[in-house]
Every structure is written in structure tokens, then in C-alpha cells.
Amino acid sequence: MEELVIIIAKALVDHPEDVTVKTLEKDRLVVYELSVHPDDVGKIIGKQGRIAKALRTVVASAAVKMDKRVTVDIIS
Numbered sequence: 001m002e003e004l005v006i007i008i009a010k011a012l013v014d015h016p017e018d019v020t021v022k023t024l025e026k027d028r029l030v031v032y033e034l035s036v037h038p039d040d041v042g043k044i045i046g047k048q049g050r051i052a053k054a055l056r057t058v059v060a061s062a063a064v065k066m067d068k069r070v071t072v073d074i075i076s
Contacts, residue, residue, distance in 0.1 A: 005032050008055055013040035030070045041076045
């Protein structure tokens with residue numbers, strides 16, 4: 001799942017070498033903290049948060065098999 005977030009994020013940004021994902025697990029919740037270059041934060045979020053929402057939807061759909069709740073937090 002972490003690789004999925006990395007692949008999608010690297011395809012969207014200008015500085016793919018700065019994309020990192022940190023995984024935090026709590027009971028039935030998995031949080032992926034996506035960190036990108038400060039210049040690329042707008043590209044990951046998108047207009048009115050559409051890209052971020054789509055990324056979260058894809059990850060949540062892929063997580064159905066894991067029987068856990070999954071979310072993606074974007075940090076600069």
C-alpha cells in the first residue's frame with residue numbers, strides 16, 4: 001500500500017526524489033504520511049483538494065482487502 005502512494009505521488013510532482021511516506025499504525029487505522037518537496041505540495045493537493053481526495057479514495061479502495069481504515073495525510 002505504501003508503494004502505491006509513492007508511485008502515484010512521484011508521477012504527480014516535479015521533484016520525485018523528495019517523495020517519502022511514513023506509516024503509522026493504530027489498532028484498525030493505518031495513516032500514511034506523505035511528504036513532498038515544498039514546491040510540489042500544491043500539485044499533490046490539487047485545485048480544491050481534488051487530487052488529494054482522489055489519492056485518498058484510491059488508497060481506501062485498495063485497503064478494503066486489509067480490513068482496516070486507511071488515510072493519507074500530506075505534510076510538506
